Amino acid sequence: MKYQELREEVTRISRRMGDSGLVRTTAGNVSARTPDGDVLITPSGLPYEDLEAGDLALVDLDGNLLEGPLEPSTEVPMHTGIYRQRPGVGGIVHTHAPYSTALACLGLEIPAVHYMLAALSEEGRVPLAPYATYGTEELAGYASETLGGTHSACLLQNHGTITVAETATKAYSLTEILEEMAELYYRTRLAGDPIILGPDRIAETRAKIAGYGQAKRS
Numbered sequence: 088m089k090y091q092e093l094r095e096e097v098t099r100i101s102r103r104m105g106d107s108g109l110v111r112t113t114a115g116n117v118s119a120r121t122p123d124g125d126v127l128i129t130p131s132g133l134p135y136e137d138l139e140a141g142d143l144a145l146v147d148l149d150g151n152l153l154e155g156p157l158e159p160s161t162e163v164p165m166h167t168g169i170y171r172q173r174p175g176v177g178g179i180v181h182t183h184a185p186y187s188t189a190l191a192c193l194g195l196e197i198p199a200v201h202y203m204l205a206a207l208s209e210e211g212r213v214p215l216a217p218y219a220t221y222g223t224e225e226l227a228g229y230a231s232e233t234l235g236g237t238h239s240a241c242l243l244q245n246h247g248t249i250t251v252a253e254t255a256t257k258a259y260s261l262t263e264i265l266e267e268m269a270e271l272y273y274r275t276r277l278a279g280d281p282i283i284l285g286p287d288r289i290a291e292t293r294a295k296i297a298g299y300g301q302a303k304r305s
């Protein structure tokens with residue numbers, strides 16, 4: 088089968104997402120860009136524990152099904168729209184993670200409540216895309232617009248989350264960070280008035296994250 092390694096990566100992450108509590112039942116979806124510029128994406132409505140590498144759908148950047156035994160995710164337009172707009176993105180994860188989605192239902196974006204928010208945004212915030220019905224081109228447009236050229240994460244109003252990165256594995260790690268930030272923001276708002284970090288603090292942290300793991304001396 089073509090793209091075996093990439094298929095296994097997407098399958099592994101999808102199962103992990105299913106086990107993690109970041110999604111329930113069959114909600115959410117994961118995709119990766121193939122070396123040929125098409126997209127491997129999880130199928131619609133299949134429980135993650137049953138998912139196998141051969142079940143993934145291969146679609147082109149316009150969302151046409153090229154290959155796959157099952158219907159692709161209903162959110163194909165959102166994934167392909169982001170890949171068209173962001174050439175550097177190689178993986179996308181969409182969830183209904185509970186704290187992030189709770190904030191999205193309150194119509195809130197997430198400010199820099201903790202330094203790790205720097206991993207998600209140059210601007211020090213996770214923006215909120217307006218509501219549109221799931222699976223529509225309208226929602227796809229809002230998601231792409233809200234992510235813009237630089238954000239790695241956004242909330243979808245009354246719906247859930249999107250994270251993007253060079254790989255699907257990295258996009259999944261960003262979802263875990265996003266949910267941690269959402270939980271912190273939710274809890275600190277309940278308890279009082281959280282201190283929000285300024286743009287200079289976010290810039291310093293981003294510079295440190297960029298150098299992380301590359302400091303080996305010869």
Ligand SMILES: [Zn+2]
Pocket residue numbers: 114115181182183221246247
């Ligand atoms: Zn969804």
